[in-house]
Amino acid sequence: MSEHHIVSPKIYFAIFAALMVCTGLTVWAAEVDLNHIFAGMNIVVALTIATLKASLVVLFFMHGKYSSKRTQMVIICSMFWLAIMLFMTMSDYLTRAWS
């Protein structure tokens, strides 16, 4: 791992601030009815913000941005396999035409 790069505390504090802003944003967005824009908009916004927060944690707190390609590939694989579990399982349920 070419991690002789030491991430500066300034970056950690900046990311923390960004995470606090995102947290406030997601609480605020939950209190506004966005579902009249399109059905399910609230959950899309909530999950988008959560994904952004998680990305900041992975990239900077967990040094994902500074890791080898090998490590980054493992990280991406986890998202891929989670997606398979969620999408394939839901598609099973959603395509059941049983009455």
Added chain:
Amino acid sequence: MHRTGELFGQFETMDQQRESASLGMWVFLVTEVLFFGGMFMTYTLNRSTYPGVFAEASRSIRLSLGAINTVVLIGSSLTMAMAVWASQAGKKKLIPLFLIGTLALGTVFLGIKGIEYHDKYVEHHIPGLNFSFEPNADVATNAHAQLFFSLYFAMTGLHALHMIIGAGLLLWLLRQSLRGRFTPQYNTPVELVGLYWHFVDIVWIFLFPLLYLIDRH
């Protein structure tokens, strides 16, 4: 031995040695993603089937406590990242301070969780323990609300268990750091526990909107 930061055994370079340790933790975290993922899958299915009751049940848990806990846990990730930095930068005296900070914030999180669980106990929202969602709830509403609360306790409970394990790891790190064990040449345990702790934070980052913010408008 590798514990002194020397090249050990089958590794050809220090970089390779360090990376393989880190990769080991990452691969474990991938299994954890799928472990929690199973419950997120169950949640997804049940919420999409009973959206109204899930929204109502979500409103009955205290948003303020969930939000405070989110801030607390992200704060603990900051202190953990600072502990890793301190070990990399040779600031030996700062390592235990940041570890204690992480432990303290983690304990606050668990304490607030305890308060929340107590709230649910008092309100008869614990499945299997005289569960009653609302005084006039019909059988179906009660059943579907129980699904939400089963998921609530299972997911936050599994998360809390991971935090308790993390606290144990932090105590172990604290002991080692007070003995001056961690140097810029050897700080692998701090880094790996850090990865684990940040992962537990990420799980909460998703739990919070899914459990507390379903429909607050």
